[in-house]
Amino acid sequence: MGGQAWACYGFSRSFPRKRESSIICLWVPASAGTNGIIWAKDLMSETILNLRGLKCPLPALKARKALTRVAPGDFLILECTDPLASIDIPNLLRETGDALEESRQDDGVLIFRIRKA
Numbered sequence: 001m002g003g004q005a006w007a008c009y010g011f012s013r014s015f016p017r018k019r020e021s022s023i024i025c026l027w028v029p030a031s032a033g034t035n036g037i038i039w040a041k042d043l044m045s046e047t048i049l050n051l052r053g054l055k056c057p058l059p060a061l062k063a064r065k066a067l068t069r070v071a072p073g074d075f076l077i078l079e080c081t082d083p084l085a086s087i088d089i090p091n092l093l094r095e096t097g098d099a100l101e102e103s104r105q106d107d108g109v110l111i112f113r114i115r116k117a
Contacts, residue, residue: 051082054081059089063076063089067116077112078114080109080110080111081108081109083110089103090103099114
């Protein structure tokens with residue numbers, strides 16, 4: 001690998017009725033001058049928001065609130081079971097200006113990967 005490595009960090013925090021998890025991975029070249037130290041403030045993170053079981057309009061409202069807590073460039077992953085979220089979330093992002101990087105469905109769960117603008 002020539003002195004290069006993946007550095008991954010994970011953490012989670014629990015709040016009443018929801019759980020947020022973050023996994024941060026970064027490819028670190030030997031020339032980065034980090035001496036083995038990677039500061040979390042220099043990394044982008046992914047926050048996972050479990051919105052399963054919530055019905056319209058709650059997934060979009062909670063997504064809007066969560067986007068206010070995400071730093072620009074970071075990702076927010078939404079997991080929804082409400083079929084109307086496939087309409088509401090893209091409309092929300094058109095309003096906020098954030099980018100929908102990925103949208104898919106796995107076993108009845110709609111998953112949206114959003115990059116904060």
